[in-house]
Amino acid sequence: MTIGSHPQIPTPAHTQAESMLSRQFGRETVNYFSSSPLNRLSFLRTEHPFLSAAIRHPSTRFVLLKDLAPLTRSPSELYYARHSEVQKLVPDTIYDKSLEETMAEYDSRKTTAQLIFLGLDESRKQDGLVWKIYTGVPYFVLDVTPKGNEQQQSNANEVIGAMEEKGLTFFQSRVVMTFSADEAAIYAQSRALMDWNTRNSFCGTCGHPTLSANSGTKRVCPPTDAARIAEGKPAERPACNTRTTLSNLSFPRTDPTIIVAVLSADAKRILLGRSKRYPPNWYSTLAGFIEPAESVEDAVRREVWEEAGVTLSRVVIHSSQPWPYPANLMIGAVAQVSDPIHEAINLDHDPELEDAKWFDIEEIEEALRIGTSALGDKPSPEYKEGGLRLPPPTAIANQLIRAAVHMDLLAGDKNSKI
Secondary structure, three states, X not given: OEEOOEEOOOOOHHHHOOOHHHHHHOOOOOOOOOOOOOEOOHHHOOOHHHHHHHHHOOOOEEEEEEOOEEEEEEOOEEOEEOHHHHOOOOOHHHHOOOHHXXXXXXXXXXXXXXXXXXXXXXXXXXXXXXXXXXXXXXXXXXXXXXXXXXXXXXXXHHHHHHHHHOOOEEOOOOOOOOOOXXXXXXXXXXXXXXXXXXXXOEOOOOOOEOEEEHHHOEEEOOOEOHHHHHOOOOOEOOOOHHHOOOOHHHOOOOEEXXXXXXXXXXXXXXXXXXXXXXXXXXXXXXXXXXXXXXXXXXXXXXXXXXXXXXXXXXXXXXXXXXXXXXXXXXXXXXXXXXXXXXXXOXXXXXXXXXXXXXXXXXXHHHHHHHOEOOOOOOOOOOOOOOOOEEXXXXXXXXXXXXXXHOOOOOOOOOOOOO
């Protein structure tokens, strides 16, 4: 499941296929957390007969999250529960009623554990669910955090207790990057969607509780709530724009960010920065959020100037990486300074970085060989104290640095690998 000491990097079949574009620009870079083995089948999320069949199918598996921490066999392996293990929180009848019926009967006093359909693993057709032209093992993610009404909390605690009795644990880590490539992608989808549902349990327009729809990929603001009757109020809620317009508040969001490896004018050095939380000698590429009405290329130039005072010319988009902490899409780029006069570093604009430096390609190559590690880990035994340290291959920053090191920009090669 690993290459060297690092989790496997995704290698989907399409990256090996020959095409005009692959010959012109090189093979696609696929980053950790991406290239899920699951077919999301997003158009089936509204089909409750399909979802009911998936819940009841014996092959179905559940990723379990408690306060967003995944249930694992070990820090490198997710545990996939069967329906029988979570039936206290996921009754067979959970999708028997249509969304319209559920909304009409909505009572905010009655709560259920958040359940989200992730997709089908179509590589496992034997004994999998057959639905129309699709066959595979269904995957869901379930929130087992004890919350909601007393019954839901009691059921959640029972499920958690049973899992812990088996020696399973909820892996607590600020950033989880120890799973295999496939499991990392499944976990990333699970965590991002669960986090969004948790953050949007109340309507952003009227402030009333929302209801999960489309198997966890949409939230609606019901027009009535039976709980209001018990308070001596009419069941009808006050008017809310979320119910009458296509509102982005109702759908999962992804926040785009840029991350960039910057080359000097002579392409012999790379600009890297470090924040105060990094360990000694650990540097990385520069990054930041894309602002409204800003292109990716403009965001790259702005962030590099704000953080390091360096003025860029050409910006080339390289690859992207979903980052489920909580819901970012990191858009990776390689950029270059056009003239040495623009290479002067100035940290006085935005105090985000503790330091920024230009590193020679030779020093970068040495660090890529022996000095990579996650923030909390140690580099390889070959690493010499005081040398440059860099992010691991599972981080898009590492892939961007490698791309910049191996690009022949000065030669003007039209077959450049980007």
